[in-house]
Amino acid sequence: MKVTVVGAGAVGASCAEYIAIKNFASEVVLLDIKEGYAEGKAMDLMQTASLNGFDTKIVGVTDDYSKTAGSDIAVITSGIPRKPGMTREELIGINAGIVKTVSSNLIKHSPNVILIVVSNPMDTMTYLVHKSTGLPKNRIIGMGGALDSARFKYRLAEALEAPISDVDGMVIGGHSDTGMVPLTRQATRNSIPVSEFLSNDRLSQVAEDTKVGGATLTKLLGTSAWYAPGAAVSSLVQAIACDQKKMFPCSVMLDGEYGLKDICIGVPIILGKNGIEKIVTIDLNDAEKAKMQESAVGVRATNDLLEV
Numbered sequence: 001m002k003v004t005v006v007g008a009g010a011v012g013a014s015c016a017e018y019i020a021i022k023n024f025a026s027e028v029v030l031l032d033i034k035e036g037y038a039e040g041k042a043m044d045l046m047q048t049a050s051l052n053g054f055d056t057k058i059v060g061v062t063d064d065y066s067k068t069a070g071s072d073i074a075v076i077t078s079g080i081p082r083k084p085g086m087t088r089e090e091l092i093g094i095n096a097g098i099v100k101t102v103s104s105n106l107i108k109h110s111p112n113v114i115l116i117v118v119s120n121p122m123d124t125m126t127y128l129v130h131k132s133t134g135l136p137k138n139r140i141i142g143m144g145g146a147l148d149s150a151r152f153k154y155r156l157a158e159a160l161e162a163p164i165s166d167v168d169g170m171v172i173g174g175h176s177d178t179g180m181v182p183l184t185r186q187a188t189r190n191s192i193p194v195s196e197f198l199s200n201d202r203l204s205q206v207a208e209d210t211k212v213g214g215a216t217l218t219k220l221l222g223t224s225a226w227y228a229p230g231a232a233v234s235s236l237v238q239a240i241a242c243d244q245k246k247m248f249p250c251s252v253m254l255d256g257e258y259g260l261k262d263i264c265i266g267v268p269i270i271l272g273k274n275g276i277e278k279i280v281t282i283d284l285n286d287a288e289k290a291k292m293q294e295s296a297v298g299v300r301a302t303n304d305l306l307e308v
């Protein structure tokens with residue numbers, strides 16, 4: 001199993017590290033445009049192999065796509081991150097051009113590749129990859145919901161004063177400060193609805209903290225987060241590589257599901273060796289449906305800024 005990660009910055013390197021530590025891939029190619037940068041990150045990571053006990057070979061290259069040839073899965077993290085006070089949507093001007101070029105280069109050398117889009121604004125970048133590459137829709141997956149759901153579980157566990165392993169929950173909708181839809185009604189602690197333990201106000205607070213999870217970290221760090229994003233991407237890569245048929249909310253092209261068409265937005269999917277094995281439709285109540293539609297309006301407004 002060969003995996004390419006484009007962008008050897010914070011998220012790309014973290015993602016490569018988690019993939020290696022999980023030890024399911026034979027090779028990870030890390031590619032960056034900055035001369036020597038990916039080579040340096042790859043060498044540093046390889047020097048952790050004997051300490052962390054993995055056999056995955058990590059190779060770094062500077063903008064040489066021939067080294068990515070035959071990749072089964074490629075992750076696109078190239079582009080700029082936001083600074084405190086910015087929205088993800090403000091990154092579109094620079095990142096759209098980068099994501100378009102990178103996805104085209106990847107496909108030239110790996111025609112059967114499954115692409116995972118991470119660069120922000122992620123839902124719109126995923127849409128752009130669909131429109132510019134024409135790849136079958138099962139092979140283009142945007143990563144956002146897996147991360148947002150991990151943050152939701154963190155906030156739920158905090159509110160419940162429970163271990164995170166007791167908690168389950170999912171975030172659907174757009175990967176933006178206002179567009180996320182944390183499914184508080186369906187969240188559970190050991191299969192018991194969390195509403196049995198938390199007041200409506202506390203649950204609303206959990207949802208709001210989840211939605212601004214990325215912005216909160218950006219304010220603290222001066223740039224956006226990388227550990228949880230890297231771990232989330234590595235989980236998606238593993239689900240595909242190991243044909244796990246696991247469910248994650250991901251940004252995928254919809255064709256009528258959830259009443260939406262011609263948009264990439266976060267919904268639950270089953271991930272396996274073919275990429276998207278299935279889009280899962282869950283029963284939402286009227287309030288949740290309205291939030292999803294509102295989220296879609298936001299994503300479409302950003303899509304409208306694309307020149308495709």
Ligand SMILES: NC(=O)c1ccc[n+]([C@@H]2O[C@H](COP(=O)([O-])OP(=O)(O)OC[C@H]3O[C@@H](n4cnc5c(N)ncnc54)[C@H](O)[C@@H]3O)[C@@H](O)[C@H]2O)c1
Pocket residue numbers: 006007008009010011012031032033034037077078079080081082091095098101102117118119120122143144147175223224225226229
């Ligand atoms: N979807 C998500 O959940 C999620 C989570 C975290 C970060 N992000 C996004 O991921 C992106 C990367 O974040 P980061 O913190 O790793 O940024 P970073 O600046 O640390 O790394 C980005 C890297 O991309 C490289 N790059 C730029 N143009 C390139 C090109 N044409 N080809 C190859 N490499 C190129 C840069 O040299 C840099 O090393 C940002 O857009 C950020 O907003 C998304």
Ligand SMILES: O=C(O)C[C@H](O)C(=O)O
Pocket residue numbers: 081082088120147175213214215217218224225229
């Ligand atoms: O917040 C960001 O800009 C990066 C990423 O989308 C995140 O949620 O951490």
